[in-house]
Amino acid sequence: MNISQQQSLLHFNSFALDVKAQQLVTFSSQAQLSEFSLTEGVPYFIIAGGSNLLFCEDFKGVLLKPEFTGKTVVDAGDAWLITVGAGENWHQFVTWCLAQGYPGLENLALIPGCVGATPVQNIGAYGVEIKDFVEQVNAYDLINKQWRQMSRDECEFGYRDSIFKHALKDSHLIVEVTFRLPKQWQPVTSYGDLKSLPDSATADDIFNLVCQVRSQKLPDPNELGNAGSFFKNPQVPEAQAQALAIAYPDMPIYDTAIAGQKKLAAGWLIDQCGLKGRKVGGAQVHQQQALVLVNTGTASAKDVVELAWLVRTSVAERFGVLLEHEVRFIGAQGETNLDEMMLQFEQQALASEA
Ligand SMILES: Cc1cc2nc3c(=O)[nH]c(=O)nc-3n(C[C@H](O)[C@H](O)[C@H](O)COP(=O)(O)OP(=O)(O)OC[C@H]3O[C@@H](n4cnc5c(N)ncnc54)[C@H](O)[C@@H]3O)c2cc1C
Structure with a gap:
């Protein structure tokens, strides 16, 4: 078991955001895991390759990283x-x-x-x-x-x-x-x-x-920070899909395993809003792949969160479809989400103005 304090997560998240974790514990054997105990009241979160995570701010807890091989x-x-x-x-x-x-x-x-x-x-x-x-x-x-x-x-x-x-x-x-x-x-x-x-x-x-x-299609996280598809393809009731198909005859609509539900292509919806290449600070909707948000090199976590908000709001206003993020949002105390992070950033901005 290896424990490091105030660990930079720059190389532990594929968005390449320079955030910190209070503590990072790595486990190389199952025995080490049995010996480990959580501390009551201290937040913790399991991390692996960090390719589906958005650290929205420094994590004030313990990250647990299993490194079992074989x-x-x-x-x-x-x-x-x-x-x-x-x-x-x-x-x-x-x-x-x-x-x-x-x-x-x-x-x-x-x-x-x-x-x-x-x-x-x-x-x-x-x-x-x-x-x-x-x-x-x-x-x-x-x-x-x-x-x-x-x-x-x-x-x-x-x-x-x-x-x-x-x-x-x-x-x-x-x-x-x-x-x-x-x-x-x-x-x-x-x-x-x-x-x-x-x-x-x-x-x-x-x-x-x-x-x-x-x-060819997806940016390499080693060259351009990203976490793959940022949003899930939304599933909507069949009636809504039919209405959208009439209004937008080119819209891709797929069957799902769930009766009465259809799946839409989130990338197509974002693209139709003209958002490819749109930037907030150092965060950008990828030029070729609208479903991927990237760190152009200087993005803060707040830039990525605000860009995600812009994308979701634009799609909701145009199509009446609410995108759900596939990427897991991690705040100071553990998992959070887009709404909570936007609210927090707004409150912080108001507090600093007061
Ligand atoms: C360029 C790119 C392309 C991608 N393409 C795809 C794709 O085509 N399809 C797809 O499905 N995903 C895709 N992803 C998303 C991502 O690669 C997957 O979700 C992947 O499985 C995440 O693995 P990770 O080790 O990085 O997990 P992390 O991002 O570290 O963790 C992801 C989640 O799993 C939990 N977790 C991780 N390990 C464990 C564990 N051992 N026990 C319990 N919980 C655990 C974490 O707590 C977290 O909630 C892509 C990402 C990128 C950057």
């Missing part, structure tokens, strides 16, 4: 069961699986972050979600100091959602994830650019195309 493979007859430590890099794990002859995760290549974070928001891309492959999640209950093995059903996966964002939010630290990769490999090439692949496409072909397209 992989084990079990032959389960019709599938490979692969158990991976939470601290392993996700893309490297996907690459390793393919090299070993365990295809299945190729559509999810190049998503930044660690394995342990993947069930939290049920990461997804190119028509595949992690829930399609999760067999079991092993977690440590930080409150009751108990180990817990959870099946896929117990994780209550949804669109960019799971039980780790609700009932078990912050209380359960994921230690390792077991994936079931069927030996009878089924390619998924029905989504976007992957449609161009021939029927004979291999898992390596899919992997290579996904990496190529993602590198």
